[in-house]
Amino acid sequence: EIEVSRAKAEETRAAAHARLSAFLRAGRAASRSRTGFFPELGLVVSTKACLKSGRRVLSPGEPGQGQDALDEVDVVEAAFASGALCSSEGMVVDGVEVSDTHSSGSVVLPCVDGSTTNSSRFAPLYASERYPLDVRKVEFMLYEQVSDAEWREGSALLVTEMLENVAHAGQMLIWLWSLLQPSPPPEELGRLQLAFTRDAAYSLISRQWQINTDLTRPNSRWGLANLYWDALRANVANGSAIFADGRIHDGRGAVFAADADRHDTGNTEALCFDSVLQPYHAYPVGAHVYDGLREAMLGLCGIEAPQGVPKRVVVIIRGGSYHHGALPLHPRTWVNQKELRVSLQSWGNQRGYEVRFVRFGALTPCRMVEEIVGAGVLLGVHGADLSLGALMPLGAAMIEVDAYSCHRTGGPSKLLRRVEEDMYMLGQGYERPGTSRGQRSAAWRMKALWKARGGRSVCPLLTEEPIGPSAGRRRRYVGEEYRKAGEGFLGTDGWFRELARNRNLLYLNLERCQCVRKLGHDPNSTGKPSHKLTCKHDDILVDVQLHILPVLDAIVDERESC
DSSP states (O other): OHHHHHHHHHHHHHHHHHHHHHHHHHHHHOSSOOEEEETTTTEEEEEEEEEETTEEEEOOOOOOOSGGGTTOSOHHHHHHHHTTTTSSSOEEEEEEOOOSTTTOSOOOOOOTTOOSOOGGGSSSTTEEEEEOOOTTTOOOOOBOOOSSEEEEEEEEEEEOSOSSSHHHHHHHHHHHHHHHSSSOOOGGGOSEEEEEOHHHHHHHHTTSSOSSOOTTSOOTTTHHHHHHHHHHHHTSOTTSBOOOSEEEEETTTEEEEESSOEEEOOSSSEEEEEEEEEESSSSOSOHHHHHHHHHHHHHHHTOOOOSSSOSEEEEEOOOOBOSTTOOOBOTTOBTTHHHHHHHHHHHHHHHTOEEEEEOGGGSOHHHHHHHHHTOSEEEEESSGGGGGGGGSOTTOEEEEEOTTTTTOSSOSOHHHHHHHHHHHHTSOSOOOTTOOOSOHHHHHHHHHHHHHTTGGGTOGGGSSSOOSTTGGGSBTTBOSSOOOTTSOSEESOSTTHHHHHHHTOEEEEEOOOEEEOOGGGOTTOOSSOSOSSOSTTSEEEOOIIIIIHHHHHHHHHHHHTO
């Protein structure tokens, strides 16, 4: 079953590569930038694109004629026209391996013995999926006059996420892996040059993340990201991409991987490439992508993979974080950790499951890998550690305690949606020193097109209220219609749902908990939640007997009923 699924995935990838090759050849022949969307490869591709004064822009050139010129529009209009942005469900991807955690909160898991009699692991096998564009990741580049430019052959890969956070860095580095593995990208892309922009550029400028590695010391912030980096370099054909230990800080708007550190102000107004590639969505499509990465990481660490789905529950213990040099904070830790330990250990003894409480941030990168690859169930409060689910075995389970909504039955308020969407999606977010988010220039364009095409009635993806068929897929961090008391406590939407779905994990979003602010954090604290909208900055109290143990029992009962 899995072998057939892999063959289907390879066919999908090969067909997408052929389509991308044709697009690149046409773009090379045109004088005007073109934009195309390839969700099955996780790519947004713009030909003849440039870096200019910290912004990414398209080269206007001379407009083409006829059918071949339909995609000679800016990235915003291309997103609207293709259905990637304003369609209720997004662009279609055929023949992908995904778990059915979106359509059902009760997913039948693979049998413990690894038998393939249980065919509902995929829903259905080789499903047709729809993926909306991830608006937080895309540079909505506009056409802008470029009079003085340095042109480089090949393609620039835009790396935008902060690299000092393992979840954000993992997204970008897994995307790079999916681009280069399991089969190389089309030769029409030419040599691939990594361009670190936005938060990624700040991570390098401020030296919060180094491209070189030291895997011997514990490092909770970037150690595992460096291991991802090493896996990429070890599995890329020589010369096809630049993965070097140095960097160039280019004054025209990016930091590039290079053989030696240097600052380059550039002698021209803009730096342009044959094509610029950026992620289409948060996590790549297809379990085979993650299988290959998992195998590479195990090889780097000399770890032997466990067989099947281990009978082990791993509970994440969040550690401290440092913010602008302040004292360590411990947000989203378990308030009733002692009760949780005692209850789960007792449950594990009864059900024959090992239960481990792990603070991943205190481990070396390879010890992190060793712990996560042996997890049959991963339980944690919303946080970066859950991104390690990318390395879990096929068919394992992830339970995310939803810090965004669990302190209230109404879910995130209208204000939270405005903050999360308008500020980041429409370019009104913050800028860090030496970088530019690039979204600001496109905000007016997106709003104008949205209004011209009918506004809220035809484009619910960009509205503040979740209406219509897209309500459950609006954002990975705004869930489905939230349940009131008595309507159940499990959901299938949450921040890490897309990762779990594409990696083929069972994903459950626990929407019941309480925010508790420890008095030790603030001598003037009343103990009430510190934030009116989320539990992100507080500690978490869960009802172990009512909400945790029944979920674990259901997962185990399902596995043992094969």
